[in-house]
Amino acid sequence: MNFRLQAERREKPSAERFLLKTGGTMTDVIRLRLGTSNAYLIGGKNRRILVDAGNARKEKKFLRIMNQHDAAPSEIGLIIITHVHYDHVGSLKAIRALCHCPVAVHADEKGILDSGSGVLPKGVTKTGKWLIGLGRRLLRFYPELFDFAAVDAEIALKEELDLTEFGIPGRIIFTPGHTTGSVSVVLRDGKAFIGDLAINYLPFGGGPIFPPFADNAAELLQSWENLLAQNIISIFPGHGKPFSAKQLRRVWLRKMRQVVNTGT
Numbered sequence: 279m280n281f282r283l284q285a286e287r288r289e290k291p292s293a294e295r296f297l298l299k300t301g302g303t304m305t306d307v308i309r310l311r312l313g314t315s316n317a318y319l320i321g322g323k324n325r326r327i328l329v330d331a332g333n334a335r336k337e338k339k340f341l342r343i344m345n346q347h348d349a350a351p352s353e354i355g356l357i358i359i360t361h362v363h364y365d366h367v368g369s370l371k372a373i374r375a376l377c378h379c380p381v382a383v384h385a386d387e388k389g390i391l392d393s394g395s396g397v398l399p400k401g402v403t404k405t406g407k408w409l410i411g412l413g414r415r416l417l418r419f420y421p422e423l424f425d426f427a428a429v430d431a432e433i434a435l436k437e438e439l440d441l442t443e444f445g446i447p448g449r450i451i452f453t454p455g456h457t458t459g460s461v462s463v464v465l466r467d468g469k470a471f472i473g474d475l476a477i478n479y480l481p482f483g484g485g486p487i488f489p490p491f492a493d494n495a496a497e498l499l500q501s502w503e504n505l506l507a508q509n510i511i512s513i514f515p516g517h518g519k520p521f522s523a524k525q526l527r528r529v530w531l532r533k534m535r536q537v538v539n540t541g542t
């Protein structure tokens with residue numbers, strides 16, 4: 279397959295455009311860095327979807343990046359939330375008001391999105407446990423630290439959703455582990471947008487790794503396996519730069535060997 283991943287760094291570090299060539303077709307993906315996490319604008323003129331909505335108060339930056347890429351908020355037909363953590367839904371309310379489009383979230387997390395109350399995941403690695411401990415201590419001083427503007431989502435996903443009706447050749451699949459209601463978007467051309475199912479963030483390592491936070495680590499590994507069974511080529515995480523499915527497979531195999539050998 280003629281596969282090429284290009285990154286045009288137009289206004290580094292706010293956004294990068296990825297043009298993925300698979301057998302002659304090209305799909306546009308723009309990575310929007312809205313605070314500490316990535317949101318992704320997928321698709322072309324008048325048939326776009328947005329995956330995630332960044333930290334709070336990033337709507338102006340969102341608009342600026344949209345303008346720079348000659349894209350209008352009204353072209354977005356759906357906002358998909360990979361999971362309800364404050365760093366992925368912080369600007370959701372403001373961005374939805376600009377797009378006037380429905381929001382889709384897993385049914386299990388709709389209540390959290392409705393409430394606007396932040397929840398902290400469990401730490402599964404040493405770093406993760408330390409960071410969550412720090413987060414809990416901070417909550418004593420700033421009880422609303424992880425809260426966000428509440429949003430009543432129009433679509434509560436009880437099953438996986440085909441995105442063809444939104445003009446995007448792909449679907450939403452369920453990938454629990456980081457949170458119970460975590461979802462990923464998988465496109466037919468082999469791109470996957472996975473939220474925090476795996477991260478690629480330097481402070482935690484130099485490549486795709488097991489996230490330091492997860493509600494259920496065993497479930498998360500199972501979701502990696504399910505994702506890798508979808509014929510994916512490239513992975514766009516909620517934190518850090520894209521990486522290949524081959525890289526994820528390598529880490530998955532290493533992790534599985536560790537589980538078999540040590541039981542952890």
Ligand SMILES: [Zn+2]
Nearest residue numbers: 361363456474
């Ligand atoms: Zn998260």
Ligand SMILES: [Zn+2]
Nearest residue numbers: 315365474516
């Ligand atoms: Zn995150």
